[in-house]
Amino acid sequence: MTLFRRLDERTPLxxxxxxxxxxxxxxxxxWQRLKNAPSVQAELERALAKVASQPVTVHSSGRTDSGVHATRQIVHFDPPVPRSQKAWVFGVxxxxxxxxxxxxxxxxxxxxxxxxxxxxxxxxxIILNxxxxxVLERANVTWCRDPLDAxxxxxxxQALVGEHDFSSFRAAGCQSKTPWRKVHFIEVHRHGPLVVVDVQGNAFLHHMVRNIxxxxxxxxxxDRDDDYLAELMALKDRSLSDVTAPACGLHFVDSLYDDVWELPREPLGPNLLAFLGEWTGERALPDCPMVQFRRGRPVTEATLEEAALEKATLEEGSFRQ
Structure with missing residues (x-):
């Protein structure tokens, strides 16, 4: 795979x-557009409108909270005018x-x-331990001066992997109607001074990753043993849980889609972790009802009901970190 792709400047999209x-x-x-505060969505829509000479509205793969970064936020929009690849990318x-x-x-x-x-x-x-x-990394890592056992x-x-009630890890103001989420995997590894928590799931509650x-x-x-997170999850009470980690260390690194959409594959970010060499979509997704449903595969009536519940959960827009 290559990082460099030629941008067509002749063919209008x-x-x-x-x-x-x-x-x-x-x-x-x-991410989300706000009336009285700066947002990434508003800035992107303003730049797109400059290229299109008309207002443009974008829809994103997920919302991020104040101070959180993203390296692969996927958005779509319906352009009011045709422009080439080069015009959209370079112009915006x-x-x-x-x-x-x-x-x-x-x-x-x-x-x-x-x-x-x-x-x-x-x-x-990302935790700089x-x-x-x-100094150079201060805007995109969280600093911990105490030695950490990764x-x-x-x-x-590992107690969090699977489908669980994550009430103990949701923000007090979380608007989701259900605390149930499915975590596909969560890994913690040390790379020199960096301790990286890598987590993937169908969706996330407000502040869920930072609370974890x-x-x-x-x-x-x-300060606590290996059973601590399992104990917190069993409590189902955020007021009895732990602190929320700072936003600056959190990076939204991937939105995964079926190959039928032919979206570009690229290295997972941020660039601090480029040495890991992993690209989007390399790990197999669990063959769960929601994945089957969105890929258009044959499913049973029970599976359709479960997939519909997951879809309703996602439509709440509650996967903000």
Whole structure:
């Protein structure tokens, strides 16, 4: 696979378009457009409108909260005018601030939807674990000066894999109607001074990943044992749980879709972790009802009911971190 793709500047693109977007969320109050605060969505729509000379509305694969970053946010929009690949990518980037960039653009069928066709979402949380505070990495890692046992953190995290009630890890103001979510995998690894929490699931509750990381750090410090997260989950009470980890260490690194949409594959970010060499879509997804349903495979009546419940959960837009 190559990182470099030629952008066509002659052929106007028609129909629905998908974009891959990367951003540093430090200066924004999250992805979603707000009336009285800066947002990534509003900035992207403003830049698209400059290229299109008309208003443009985009729909994203998921919302991120204030201060959270993204390296593979997928959005779609219906362009009011035809423009070439080069015009959309270079033109939009020329009108964006340096903390947001469009990585690629692709034509997609009209039934593609960035949110409702996503099969999974993946986050990476990066902790810089060293005695001195970060300098060059200060905007996109969380600093922990106490030694962390990454292996203990990984063992504790395995209690979260599968479908569970994550009430103990949801924000007090979470608007989701259900606390049930399905975590496909969660891993904790050390790479030199970096401790990385890597988690993928069908969707996430408000602050769910950051609340999980806060509890894992307590385990990593040796203050609690490997059963700590299982105990917290059993309580089903956020007020009895642990602290929320800072937003600056959290990165939305992947939205996964069926291969039928032919979206570009690219290395998982952020670039601090490029040495890991993993690309989007390399890991097999669980053959769960929602994945079957969104891939259009034959399913039973019971499976359809379960998939419909998962779809309703996602439509709440509650996977904001």
């Amino acid at each position: 028609s129909g629905r378009l998908a974009l891959g977007v990367e951003y540093d969320g430090s200066a924004y109050c999250g 980037n020329a009108n964006l601030s340096r903390d947001i960039a469009v990585r690629w653009v692709r034509e997609v069928p009209d039934d593609f939807h960035a949110r409702f066709k996503a099969l999974a979402r993946r986050y990476r949380y 060293q005695p001195s505070r970060p 292996e203990a953190m990984h063992r504790a995290a 990381v806060g509890a894992l750090v307590t385990v990593g410090r040796g």
